[in-house]
Amino acid sequence: MIINYFIIISFLFCSSDSNRVVTKNNYFNNLDLKLNLNPRDILPKYAADKYAGVSNAISDNLIDTIKVNAKEYTPSVVSSDDIIVMETSKGVIKLKYFPDIAPKHCYNFKKLANSGFYDETLFHRVIKNxxxxxGDILSRDKDRKNDGQGNPGWSINQEFNNLKHKKGILSMARGPSENSAGSQFFICHKDAPWLDGKYTVFGEVVENIHVIDYIAASPTDYTVIKSSCYNQIPEGEDENYWVQVQDPKTREELFAKVPVGSKKDNFRQKIINDLRSDNPAIPVIIKKIRVISKEEEK
Structure with a gap:
C-alpha cells in the first residue's frame, strides 16, 4: 500500500566498530525523510525473533469472517462530534473526524472500526519522521511478508482535499489507483507535503500525540538488521564467511557475517528481506479502534 507506491513511495547487536555502518540521516533523500537512529533504540535480533509468528495469529477462515462481518455492519451516521479512540500497545490516541470534507472515508473508517475489523491488527510499517x-487485516495472520497487502474486500473512491499532511494527520493509504483505498490508514509523524492532494485526509490527532512519537521510535526490521552490518569486511576475516548486499534505501554496499550453521544464500536473502522491511521488530498492536460520540466519551 502507501509506501510501496511512493516510489513510492531482522544476529546479535554488537558493540560499536569503526567498520560498522553508520545510519545516515539522509537515507530517504528521495522522500525528504530522516531516520535519526539512536543506538539505544536498537534491539538485539534474538529478542525480536521471539516475537516472530505472533502467538495470537488467526486463521484465514477467521480473517474472512471478520471481513464479512465488517461488510454487513452498518454504523450510525457519522457526526462531526464523533471521536476516534485508538487503543494501542503504546498508549491511547484520540482523533477527530473531518466528515464535511471526506464523508465516505469517515463512514468507511467508522464501519471498519466499530465492526471490530481493526481489533488486534498491527502497525505494520513505521518510518520515523x-x-x-x-489497518491491514493480514497483519493478524502468521505471514509477516504479506503485511501491507490486505484489504477489507472493497474500496472507496478518493476524496482528495486541501488539508495538509502534517504531524498528527490521519489519512488513507491506497494502491496505484486513486480509488483503491480500503482499510489501511496512516498517521503522519512529521509534515509530508508531497502527499498533499494525492491521499485523502479525513482526521487528526487531538489527544496524546506523543504516542505517535513512541510508535515511530520503534526499531524496525531495517534498523535492527542494518545495525549488524559493516561497510567493509573487517581485516583478518575470511571473506568466504561473509555476504555482501545493497541497502535498498541508501544504495550503499553492506557486509554481514554468516552465522555458524547457516547457508550463505539463505542468510543473504534474509538480510535482503529485512532491509526491505519497515515492520516493527516487536509488534506494535492496535488493540482496538472505536468511533464514539462525545456523550459516550464522558
Whole structure:
C-alpha cells in the first residue's frame, strides 16, 4: 500500500566498530525523510525473533469472517462530534473526524472500526519522521511478508482535499489507483507535503500525540538488521564467511557475517528481506479502534 507506491513511495547487536555502518540521516533523500537512529533504540535480533509468528495469529477462515462481518455492519451516521479512540500497545490516541470534507472515508473508517475489523491488527510499517501505517487485516495472520497487502474486500473512491499532511494527520493509504483505498490508514509523524492532494485526509490527532512519537521510535526490521552490518569486511576475516548486499534505501554496499550453521544464500536473502522491511521488530498492536460520540466519551 502507501509506501510501496511512493516510489513510492531482522544476529546479535554488537558493540560499536569503526567498520560498522553508520545510519545516515539522509537515507530517504528521495522522500525528504530522516531516520535519526539512536543506538539505544536498537534491539538485539534474538529478542525480536521471539516475537516472530505472533502467538495470537488467526486463521484465514477467521480473517474472512471478520471481513464479512465488517461488510454487513452498518454504523450510525457519522457526526462531526464523533471521536476516534485508538487503543494501542503504546498508549491511547484520540482523533477527530473531518466528515464535511471526506464523508465516505469517515463512514468507511467508522464501519471498519466499530465492526471490530481493526481489533488486534498491527502497525505494520513505521518510518520515523514520516508516518506510521496500520489497518491491514493480514497483519493478524502468521505471514509477516504479506503485511501491507490486505484489504477489507472493497474500496472507496478518493476524496482528495486541501488539508495538509502534517504531524498528527490521519489519512488513507491506497494502491496505484486513486480509488483503491480500503482499510489501511496512516498517521503522519512529521509534515509530508508531497502527499498533499494525492491521499485523502479525513482526521487528526487531538489527544496524546506523543504516542505517535513512541510508535515511530520503534526499531524496525531495517534498523535492527542494518545495525549488524559493516561497510567493509573487517581485516583478518575470511571473506568466504561473509555476504555482501545493497541497502535498498541508501544504495550503499553492506557486509554481514554468516552465522555458524547457516547457508550463505539463505542468510543473504534474509538480510535482503529485512532491509526491505519497515515492520516493527516487536509488534506494535492496535488493540482496538472505536468511533464514539462525545456523550459516550464522558
Amino acid at each position: 514520516f508516518m506510521i501505517q496500520g
